[in-house]
Amino acid sequence: MTLLRVEECRGEQPFASHASSRRPKTLQRQIAEALRTATQASVLFPWNLRLYSLFQIGLSESHIQSIISRRPQLLFSRVDKTLKPKIEYFQLLGFHGPELGELLSKNGILLSCSLNKTLVPSVKCVRQIVNNEKDLIKVLQRYAEWIIPRQQRVLDNAAFFKSCGIVGSQLSFLMTKNARLFAMRESLVRNYVSRTVNLGFSVNSRMLVHGLRTISSMSIVKFNRKLEIIQSCGFSRDEAMQMFRRTPGYLADLRRG
Structure with a gap:
């Protein structure tokens, strides 16, 4: 042993x-x-x-x-x-x-941490965002260390996302895919949203959450490298950006061959 x-x-x-x-x-x-x-x-x-x-x-x-x-x-x-x-x-x-x-x-x-002062309120906070108990368990399994001690930050960032039009099932999607985003400093979260909008995703559009998920999952350098992979296949940078705006999740999953 x-x-x-x-x-x-x-x-x-x-x-x-x-x-x-x-x-x-x-x-x-x-x-x-x-x-x-x-x-x-x-x-x-x-x-x-x-x-x-x-x-x-x-x-x-x-x-x-x-x-x-x-x-x-x-x-x-x-x-x-x-x-x-x-x-x-x-x-x-x-x-x-x-x-x-x-x-x-x-x-x-x-x-x-405290059961009544931290655990229970934080789990209740996450439960208000996700769609069901299955998603709640998934979020806790992957991100508890991030979100449990930062309940107020999670609430504040959730409110900000809602003000950008990310609500309901979209907010739940973002939580299950990248709950760490909810636990980040407000200035960093706003920067991610600003970058996403500058890349062509409109506030209150249904594609904003998908663009934000991809942008928040990688650095600017890594983002540009992935665009270069697409360009190496014969596409221009504008065409690569159009592909990203149509299917932003594709860029997040793209790997070098």
Whole structure:
């Protein structure tokens, strides 16, 4: 069984900084042993009970390793008052077993932030934007680390997109395709919209959201390189731009041969 590399964790360390250089290796062995004897909760050290609570709900060893390496302070969280309520909340949302493990291991902040002050309000915010629960789960799986701690920014950017005519299913489309855009600074978001409009997409048009999705997914240099790929096939730059305006998603998916 692979041992946790706790000595490489960032953030709060499980033991005091004055501990000997051999202490992290001892901690590794204790965590590994906790996972191997997870069914014997009574014999675990107090902080190992946190590992047991994660193991008990079906998280794999690799998931637990990822969670603890990202947030070692969770070893000192209170199971009943801190970890368990959050885990139960995500189970109610539809995350179970490996799917829950993937969510928590890739988004360490979910077990560290406040349930009532951050998690619940932020999920409610996303739910108001996306079309259905399936899209909600998809957004959380891919972008929770970005959007959960930035609820107000998500709301403000959503309001701005609506003022540009990106509403309803289009707003949901943008959230599921690039939720990070909702978590960016307002000045950066406005710059992306301005660039999209300058390239020929009108505000309040149904194509604006598709152009914005492509423009926000790449740098100006990369955008120009992709236009050059089209031009290398015998098209002029104007023709390449016309193709982009008709099917902006094509440019986002274009790869060099």
